[in-house]
Amino acid sequence: MNLRKVIVSLYIVLIAGLGVTGAVLFKDANDEFSQLKQVEASNRRRLAEEKQRLDDQERVLQRLRSDPQYVDRVIRMKLGYAKPDEYIYRFENDGANGSAAPLSVPRTDR
Numbered sequence: 001m002n003l004r005k006v007i008v009s010l011y012i013v014l015i016a017g018l019g020v021t022g023a024v025l026f027k028d029a030n031d032e033f034s035q036l037k038q039v040e041a042s043n044r045r046r047l048a049e050e051k052q053r054l055d056d057q058e059r060v061l062q063r064l065r066s067d068p069q070y071v072d073r074v075i076r077m078k079l080g081y082a083k084p085d086e087y088i089y090r091f092e093n094d095g096a097n098g099s100a101a102p103l104s105v106p107r108t109d110r
Contacts (some may be wrong), residue, residue, distance in 0.1 A: 035045050063070045082088050 064074070080088055080090070
């Protein structure tokens with residue numbers, strides 16, 4: 001009778017140990033799965049942002065290819081070019097009080 005109690009006790013301990021081990025392994029796998037879902041969500045957000053940026057850049061490229069007025073405006077704004085009869089005034093903010101002082105820009109088109 002005593003041997004039977006020992007064997008039953010061993011089976012109970014073995015089953016409890018397997019249950020605890022399974023629970024620990026399941027929790028680790030579940031934590032890893034949650035982390036991977038967060039990484040996936042972050043990557044999907046980044047992908048959507050980059051797709052939007054690509055679409056914007058493709059629209060700009062298409063306009064640069066097809067709209068001469070847009071090209072002219074971009075060249076003037078970004079590169080500071082001017083036509084021969086125009087003057088460009090640039091103002092630099094000093095940052096402290098919001099006042100601006102004119103910069104002298106030599107014309108290079110003469």
